[in-house]
Amino acid sequence: MAEINNEESKFYKDVLASLHSAAALTKHPKGLLEQIIVPNSVYKMNFPLRLENDDYEVIQAWRVQHSHHKLPVKGGIRFAESVNADEVKALATLMSFKCALVNVPFGGAKGGVKINPRKYTARQLETITRRYTTELVKKEMIGPSIDVPAPDYGTGAREMAWIADTYSLLRPGINALGCVTGKPLSMHGIRGRTEATGRGVIFGIREAMTITEDMKKIGLTAGLAGKTVIVQGFGNVGYHAALYAQEEGAIVVGIAEYEGGIYNKDGFDVPDLLRHRKETGSLMGYPGAQEIKQSKEVMEFECDVLIPAALENQITEENAPRIKAKVIGEGANGPITREAEAILLAKGKMILPDFYLNAGGVTVSYLEWLKNLSRVSFGKITKRYDQMENTRIVQAIEAATGKGVGDDLRKMIMRGADERDLVNSALEETMITSYHQVRETLVNYKDVKSLRDAALITSIDKIAIAYMESGIFP
Template sequence: MITKIKEAKTTKQGMLDNVMRQFNNAADIIHLNPSIRKILEITNNELVVHFPVKMDNGDVEVFTGYRVQHNNALGPYKGGLRYHPTVDIDAARALAMWMTWKTSLAGLPYGGAKGGIQLDPSRYSNSELERITRRFTYALGDNIGPELDIPAPDVNTTPQTMAWILDTYMSTKSPSERSKNMHVVTGKPIGAGGSEGRDRATGYGVYLNIKFWATHKKVSLKDKKFIVQGFGNVGYWAAYFLEKEGAILVAVQDQFGSITNENGISVEHLFEYTKSNNGSILGFKESTPIENNTFFSLDCDICIPAALGNQITKENAPLIKAYLIAEGANGPTDIEAEEILLKKGIDIIPDILCNSGGVIGSYFEWLQNRNGEIWQLNEVMEKLEKKLEESFKRVIETSKSKNVDMRTAAFIIAIERLELAYIQRGIFP
């Protein structure tokens, strides 16, 4: 069953409130066309699906899934699917909007979408997750497609999840059409049409943006201390490349707890440990456990929030000692916290720039599938670095010319590209 929700307004405070305030701030500065502003401040389509799935024990559970399509003026909707208890319509709206700004800023031929299922995947077996995923895909039906809306992995979803979606979607098509639908999702396993480098693209992009920032500030990353919240795909790869640059990981926080070692934590050793410890960082012998509420107050140079939204708040922002926040997650810093950080002189590389390596990597995979090409890893990484460096330089230039912070500059660039598209194309009818 699909419920189409037309009303996109909400009084709920949270990520949606944050993204709207960010949008309105930039729109005010550039005096955005009022008619175009009305279009961009609401979503195009919102889907809520309720679907039953039989569990391993024979019981039936009914799940709620979401897919919000914010805007497609620049191309097909693009955005991840996450499996998490916090998934709801407001979170999906906010994340879909951020995807629109992210793809526009990166210069990609995409719009923005987001969604997922409200569940805790740790409570389900692999076979149950497969059935849940396939049933969700079937419920979405023709609301996704390789030239319409292209999902990708997000929190608690993996290349395997994308492979299940691909197979289910293709099974609904005629044999002659199946080969034309490989790019309905990105972030797939290599053997199922995935791209080399897609696994590390987001984390590598976070690292590259930190590197570009360091070059811009004329500082070295060698011996700089950094902390990472979230040691999943994004946090791990960001830490991996920063360590290669000579930076030192001194603390990590995940859903299980927080650990620290002021002399440094080996990224690879910790990663190998988590694989044998049900994904948890706790108990790692080269570290000391600490209280979660002290994590952001640790002595460090760089802080990388790479978990969920609204993690840096007005309560913990005053305690932050880092002089750079690199947003690996979407919306990790709320509005009040950002005001505090900027007043303290702390730089913030905003999410729509900092973690855009993921959607750029997805674009490369989509292109390869579409054109029947296979790129080598070094080719993907070189293209990714070039694309990100272009975005970073534009943000810095706009920040200077408009005398605004990096987030506002990034939003200005993204919104102006969309405004131009609407002005040139007109509005139907």
Template sequence: MSDSKFAQQGMSFRESVEHMVDHAIGIMGLDAGMGNAMKVCQSVVQVSFPVEINGKAEIFTGWRATHSDHRLPSKGGIRYAPIVDQDEVEALAALMTYKCAIVDVPFGGSKGGLVIDPKKYERHHLEAITRRFARELINKGYLSPSQNVPAPDMGTGPQEMGWMVDTYKQMFPNDINYMGALTGKPVEHGGVRGRNEATGRGVQYALRELFRHPEEIKRAGLSGSLSGKRVIVQGLGNVGYHAAHFLETEDDCLITTIIERDGAIINEDGLNVGAVRQHIVESGGVKGFPGAEYLEDGIKALERECDILIPAALEGVITTENAPRIQASLIAEAANGPITFEADRILRERGVEIIPDAYCNAGGVIVSYFEWIRNLNHVRFGRLDKRFHEARGQHVIDAIEQATDTKVPEHIVKELARGADEFDLVRSGLDDSMRLALQEIIRTRNTNPKIDDYRMAAYVIAIEKVSRHYRDIGF
């Protein structure tokens, strides 16, 4: 959603982020100079360039913003959307700074965007546009393994990242670290297994960790485990699909409602997320999905009763207009800025608990960090010690069998004698990062009497870490 549309519902996305930061700064008693230095976007570049499409030149405009380079490289996705603008890019860059700090990823914050509807272009045209955009960013110092590392965002994916990293390689053929110039690449071209699902998987891990704290889920009027919890998901793109799929298949949640561009489908007994995704691919929307009630005004489905609401699409879908009617007990912000600043206040006053976007959807940047490390190390995770741990596991099994004169069951043998591969290690690192970050957020909320929600706890943590760097190292 563009700032102009956002403004019709209250303050803009950028203003919303800045208000959160101001509130956190006030709670911390940070001096005004430090606060202003942290809020300002350090640099932003706008590029406009022509690309020949079907014999005619089309002009494309894009941006790349660096909010902070207190840690290098600066990190953040590139989105392709017809409604992207500079203010949105700058707001998202700021959010990336705080997001990286919250989950202890040593990056600064950056973001990029190109005004384009990728669905309107054939593959070879999209490749030409993407490669030209990459060249513009590279020439201006906004794309490199050491300074600024983009990743996928809305409207982009491994394909676009692959084109961009190949463009960088062509321009710098002697840079042996060229693969680290972008993350979210195809696995065959330097990516890591698990990156494509990382943000959605991170949402699942965030919810799992929250449900390990009975006193915390009690705040939302919930109890027990994730099993059987009724979930509404808005947006079945990459993030929403993976979050919903994993919650359904691994945690036994009931995905009762799925909201898409053309409406919503509802089944209180639970929807098959994989089947819904396939239906969308084949038909272009959720309408007509068998065994479900169809609601043409999909946005109204946000107001249906559920345990957990997962907005996983655009900014500003929950506003002052519909916030009073939201019936979810818990909201997990899989998208960036799905709740406006004013709506957030209404929901909190009504007792709705919110897992904030700055933490909840950080899975993507966490696994991007792992991919970047892998690219710079030039060796896949697990290559050096996988067989060693398999052999050690087998020795343990042999020792047990000799000591007990009993055969160890085959399913236990398979687990003990299996060394972790790259996929296992990526998942483990993501799980650990999400768990530790939420534990710190909960601890901060419960020990600071001025904080009464997870969002402000997360911002206080982020600003404390970034301001500490400024104090210790200098501006």
């Protein structure tokens, strides 16, 4: 299998080490495992950006296609100063295993542009995004049947709209908008995509915590309701994870962000906290909150569930011994180093791995892609029919009992499922089914000690089958 280069970044080395560890527990041929682990394509580009003073800045960017066992490949585009080739390779690798794990028929990919988006105007960001897209088009590394990007750290629906528009101009066609997901609804995005990753995080944690036997081992009662939660990161993923944790009955006691962290053992109201941050630009100053200047320290406070939902390498061997949470759900990619994971597992913590837990985004992206190819919204064909059928059921019940069901109950029963309902239902089913597949692997492989290894083995098996069935590895 591929050797680990000492010059590779810590994050990428950890990803490769985890893969090698899990692969060694399988019975697949060495050459097949090599193909599964190494990236297929790595493309680095440099292009100029004209500044307002008429000078130029050279922008560095990457696109990595990790696995072509299924096409198209899929993965977000990250705008961050920390971006480098190894980080993009690591993230693309995780995407391959994420898609395989949750049965989304994509290979893995990832993109990165080495900029701090806060330092550029909207017009400059548009120029950068469109030029990046143009470079991908020139190399045939984007398209609805080739490579379908999505938002990631530092990007969102606006950037995806620019990508879709640029691609449509250069490669016009009936399926052109399927070249990217995470688009605005006005450009045929999908309802439920914005909150999908954070919602999926909570679906996954909730399902893991329903198993009484597993919770008893770590000293918790079953169920997420009533448990205390700390979230690191209050961006899209972190906010929605906190919001849906609260809706499930959990108590969100701590939030950490780049400007600092806050804690209150009695909990916060998450929507009100977001309102405060939008109005003031900071979490700081929220009434009743204990303020912590070094925000990473918030992760060490008392809680039942910790959700690191920011960047990689946030829990290391230095702070891992002080983590008190019993369940750690990786909302971000690679937030726990391998050394830290060993410490946490030795302390009896349950770690729900990133490429399972944050798969909600790619799951709903898949649905958006299908919507773009079929050119019809989910629920549009069936909603009215469902409403009429449900109305007849209510009328039959009322006729049989001689009693009305009440206006509120009538409305709830009669409404048909719209696009958001169907998306959320598919996401919930995906996260529940995938967790039990991982847990089954953990139970069946006597040498597997962690959910991460179990999830990797599950993914490796699925990718191996796809390669063998393709005839590449007969």
